[in-house]
Amino acid sequence: MLMGLDFFRRAVELQAKYRRPGMRIVNTLQTNGTLVNDEWGRFFHEHNFLIGLSLDGPKALHDAYRRDGGGAPTFDRVMRGLALLQKHAVEYNFLTTVHTANVEHPLDVYRFFRDEVGAQFVQFIPIVKQDDGAGVSEHSVAGEQYGRFLIAVFDEWVRRDVGRVYVQIFDVALAAWLGERPGLCVFEPVCGLGMAMEHNGDLYACDHFVEPGHKLGNILETPIMELVDLERQREFGQAKRTALPRACRECEVRFVCNGGCPKNRLSATPGGERGLNHLCAGYKAFFSHIDRPMKMMVEELRAKRPPANVMMRIAGEDQELQKRFTAARRNDPCPCGSGVKFKRCHGRRG
Numbered sequence: 140m141l142m143g144l145d146f147f148r149r150a151v152e153l154q155a156k157y158r159r160p161g162m163r164i165v166n167t168l169q170t171n172g173t174l175v176n177d178e179w180g181r182f183f184h185e186h187n188f189l190i191g192l193s194l195d196g197p198k199a200l201h202d203a204y205r206r207d208g209g210g211a212p213t214f215d216r217v218m219r220g221l222a223l224l225q226k227h228a229v230e231y232n233f234l235t236t237v238h239t240a241n242v243e244h245p246l247d248v249y250r251f252f253r254d255e256v257g258a259q260f261v262q263f264i265p266i267v268k269q270d271d272g273a274g275v276s277e278h279s280v281a282g283e284q285y286g287r288f289l290i291a292v293f294d295e296w297v298r299r300d301v302g303r304v305y306v307q308i309f310d311v312a313l314a315a316w317l318g319e320r321p322g323l324c325v326f327e328p329v330c331g332l333g334m335a336m337e338h339n340g341d342l343y344a345c346d347h348f349v350e351p352g353h354k355l356g357n358i359l360e361t362p363i364m365e366l367v368d369l370e371r372q373r374e375f376g377q378a379k380r381t382a383l384p385r386a387c388r389e390c391e392v393r394f395v396c397n398g399g400c401p402k403n404r405l406s407a408t409p410g411g412e413r414g415l416n417h418l419c420a421g422y423k424a425f426f427s428h429i430d431r432p433m434k435m436m437v438e439e440l441r442a443k444r445p446p447a448n449v450m451m452r453i454a455g456e457d458q459e460l461q462k463r464f465t466a467a468r469r470n471d472p473c474p475c476g477s478g479v480k481f482k483r484c485h486g487r488r489g
Contacts, residue, residue, distance in 0.1 A: 140170055140174045140175075144178060144179060148182070151166070154166075165189070166186060166187065166188045166189070167188065167189045167190070167191065168189075168190055168191070169190075169191040169193070169234065170190060170192065170220075171193045171194075171205065171216075171217055171220075172192050172193070172194075172216070172217045172220025172221055172224070173207070173216040173217060174220070175219075175220035176223065177223065177226075177227070179223075180224060180226060181227055183224070183227065184228055188230070189230050189231070189232070190224060190229055190230065190231040190232075191231070191232055191233075191234045192217070192220070192221060192224070192231050192232070192234065193205070193233075193234050193235075194217055194221070194233050194234075194235060194252075194256075195235050195236055196235065196241050196247065196251050196252075197247060197248070197251045197255075198212075198214040198215075200241040200247065200248065201214045203238075203240030203241070204236075204240060204278060205217070221256065232258075232259070232261065232262065233252060233256075233260065233261045233262065234264060235248065235252075235261060235263050235264065236264050236265075237263050237264065237265045237266060237285060237288055238278045238279070238280060239266075239277065239278055239280060242280045242287075242288050243284070243288075245287070245288040245289075245291035245292050246291055246292070248292075249261075249291075249292045249295060249296070252304075253300065253304055258304065259303075260305045260307075261304065261305070261306050261307070262306075263289070263292075263306065263308060265280050265285045265421075266278050266280055267279045267403045267417050267418065269405060275405065279417075282416075282417060282418040282419055282420035282421035282422070283420050283421055283424070284421065285418055285421035285422075285425075286418075286420060286421030286423070286424035286425045287424075288421075289308065289425040290424065290425055290428050290429075292306065293306075293309065293425070293428070296309065297429075297450065297453060298453055298454065298457070299450060301436075301446060301447040301449055301450055302445060302446070302447035308323075309429075310322075311323045311395070312395055312426065312429060313436055313446070315394055315395035316436070316437050317440065321395065325399055326395060326396060326399070327379075327397060328379070328397050329376045329377055329379050329380050330379045330400075330401070331372055331375050331376025331377075331379075332376070333345050333346055334346075334355070334367065334372075335349050336358065339357070339359075340357045340358045340360075341356075341357050342354070342356060342357065342358060344372055344375045345375070347400065347401075355369055355371075355372060356369075378401070379397070379398065380397070382401075382404075382414055383397075383398045383414065384408050384412040384414045384415055385408070385410075386408040386409070386415065387414075387416075387419075390423065391427075392422065392423055392426040392427060395426050396416075396422045396423075396426060399419070400416070403416050403417045403418055404416050404417070406419065432449055432453065435452055435453075436449050460474055460475065464481075464486075467481040467485075468481065469481060469486060470482065473486065
């Protein structure tokens with residue numbers, strides 16, 4: 140948005156001028172919303188822009204890292220921008236980074252979006268940033284942390300919000316359990332379609348790899364279709380599959396994970412093979428945890444019933460389990476199936 144509104148007005152004019160019959164043009168814009176005003180709101184509405192709004196949860200969690208160039212917090216300005224998008228009936232969704240400040244507060248984050256801002260669409264984006272050494276930055280989340288975050292949110296969502304709140308990674312998972320393509324590049328078997336172009340026309344293999352070694356060329360010098368069709372770009376995309384460590388190739392959740400984004404393959408397997416995703420432990424825990432509810436939703440869809448029926452099925456199971464908890468004695472095996480005595484599991488007194 141720093142380019143100014145006239146830049147975007149000119150962009151949509153050029154779209155209209157060069158649009159061919161049958162061509163559909165979709166405009167999206169990612170922003171923290173701090174520069175949104177009434178004029179921007181009217182423009183977004185008029186031209187059907189989809190706005191991705193960066194918001195990391197309640198004020199304290201958002202402001203931990205979302206500060207402006209002067210170090211000032213941005214939460215209040217983001218919320219003002221959100222109110223203006225709503226005022227002008229602009230379509231939007233939320234993009235939430237999961238970092239060290241909010242990863243241990245999954246339900247605070249999720250309930251803020253559901254209950255306080257009325258979110259319908261939320262994406263959770265884990266922060267994994269390589270530092271100058273061999274590890275990751277202090278703001279990055281560990282795989283286990285991210286897995287616990289997703290599990291906590293899912294367990295609440297699957298009991299009360301299916302069909303009302305759409306969480307991107309849950310939709311991706313359901314597609315995979317249905318046997319369809321995930322529809323999100325980080326979980327596709329191969330990549331290479333999400334190229335990035337800089338303001339000067341430089342084209343790069345991926346928006347996660349805007350670096351000299353992955354520069355394809357410049358569209359002012361070479362037609363874009365020639366750059367897209369370069370052999371090394373195809374090899375870049377295929378490497379996502381061919382470079383998988385053996386542990387990934389044999390993993391039971393590979394059908395949905397596919398090794399995750401190559402930019403996060405910073406770790407080694409227990410056997411020492413490089414190329415393991417930094418988030419592997421979290422992905423494996425999360426996708427294993429949701430297997431049964433996902434299968435329930437698949438059953439409902441294939442029977443031409445709404446997947447939201449999973450909430451009633453799980454509610455019935457929860458009620459039955461609660462009865463078994465009530466009847467359990469201290470030294471009985473815990474009814475949850477953990478294999479631990481009840482007194483050391485769900486029978487513990489807080």
